[in-house]
Amino acid sequence: MFDLADADLAGSVLDCPGGAASFTAEARRAGVDVVAVDPTYPPAGPAAERGRALRALGEHAAAEAERGSAWARERAADFAWTFFPTPEDHLAERLRAAAAFAAHAxxxxxxxxxxxxxRLPFADGAVDLVLCSHLLFTYADRLDDAFHLAALRELVRVARREVRVFPLVVVGGGGEHAGLGALLEQLAAEAVTAELRPTDYRFQRGADRVLVLRPRMIDG
Ligand SMILES: C[S@@+](CC[C@H](N)C(=O)[O-])C[C@H]1O[C@@H](n2cnc3c(N)ncnc32)[C@H](O)[C@@H]1O
Known part of the structure; x- marks a missing residue:
C-alpha cells in the first residue's frame, strides 16, 4: 500500500489510524520503533486493563472482517482480485491481521x-514517518475537505521526514477523491511537497497511488 522499503522504516513510525490492523505488530517484530493511534483504543490507564480492551478490539475486528468480506463479495466487480486472489483469501488475511493485532496490542x-x-498528542517532528490508511479520502462522503486539510496538516506537523496516505479513492467506487488536487495546492502554499507515487498493492479499483507528503525543512 505504502510502497515501503526497509530503509523507510529506519527511525520512528506512526500508524494513524492503526485500527485493528497488524502493521504495528509486524513492524515491532522487525524491530521498528512504532506507535499506532486510533480513537477506539483505550485511554491511558493500567497496562493490564488496556491490554484486555485492545484484545477485545481485535476480537471485534475479526467479527467485522466477516461482515466486510461479505460486503466485498457482493461487490466483487469493484475490486481487483490479484493481491487477494479470492474473497476467501481476503477474509483469511483480515482474520490473520486481527489476531496479530490482538496478540501484540x-x-x-x-x-x-x-x-x-x-489533533495528535505528539510534538512537531516527533516521528520520522507517518502512515495513514483507509481514513482520509476513503470516507470523504462523511469527512469534509476542511477535516481533510486539518488532518493532513496535523500528520505533516508530527512527521520529521514524510507522510504517506493510501488509498486516495472514496469507498464504494468513483475514483480518486475529487478534492485531492485542491488540498495538495493548499498544502503546497504551506511549503509541503506532494508526490503521487504508483504502488503495487491492488484491491479497490483505481487505488493504485500513494500520496507522499514532505514537510518544509526546518533548519536544514
Ligand atoms: C477502516 S479503519 C483503517 C484502519 C487501518 N489503517 C487499516 O487500514 O486497516 C479506519 C479507522 O479510522 C479510525 N478513525 C475514525 N475517525 C478518526 C479520527 N478522527 N482520527 C483518527 N482515526 C480515526 C477508526 O476508529 C478506524 O479504526
Whole structure:
C-alpha cells in the first residue's frame, strides 16, 4: 500500500489510524520503533486493563472482517482480485491481521495510543514517518475537505521526514477523491511537497497511488 522499503522504516513510525490492523505488530517484530493511534483504543490507564480492551478490539475486528468480506463479495466487480486472489483469501488475511493485532496490542499496549485527528498528542517532528490508511479520502462522503486539510496538516506537523496516505479513492467506487488536487495546492502554499507515487498493492479499483507528503525543512 505504502510502497515501503526497509530503509523507510529506519527511525520512528506512526500508524494513524492503526485500527485493528497488524502493521504495528509486524513492524515491532522487525524491530521498528512504532506507535499506532486510533480513537477506539483505550485511554491511558493500567497496562493490564488496556491490554484486555485492545484484545477485545481485535476480537471485534475479526467479527467485522466477516461482515466486510461479505460486503466485498457482493461487490466483487469493484475490486481487483490479484493481491487477494479470492474473497476467501481476503477474509483469511483480515482474520490473520486481527489476531496479530490482538496478540501484540494486549502484550505491548503502550504502543497503542488513543487520539483522534485532527489533533495528535505528539510534538512537531516527533516521528520520522507517518502512515495513514483507509481514513482520509476513503470516507470523504462523511469527512469534509476542511477535516481533510486539518488532518493532513496535523500528520505533516508530527512527521520529521514524510507522510504517506493510501488509498486516495472514496469507498464504494468513483475514483480518486475529487478534492485531492485542491488540498495538495493548499498544502503546497504551506511549503509541503506532494508526490503521487504508483504502488503495487491492488484491491479497490483505481487505488493504485500513494500520496507522499514532505514537510518544509526546518533548519536544514
Ligand atoms: C477502516 S479503519 C483503517 C484502519 C487501518 N489503517 C487499516 O487500514 O486497516 C479506519 C479507522 O479510522 C479510525 N478513525 C475514525 N475517525 C478518526 C479520527 N478522527 N482520527 C483518527 N482515526 C480515526 C477508526 O476508529 C478506524 O479504526
Amino acid at each position: 494486549s502484550s505491548e499496549p503502550d504502543h497503542y495510543v488513543q487520539a483522534s485527528l485532527p
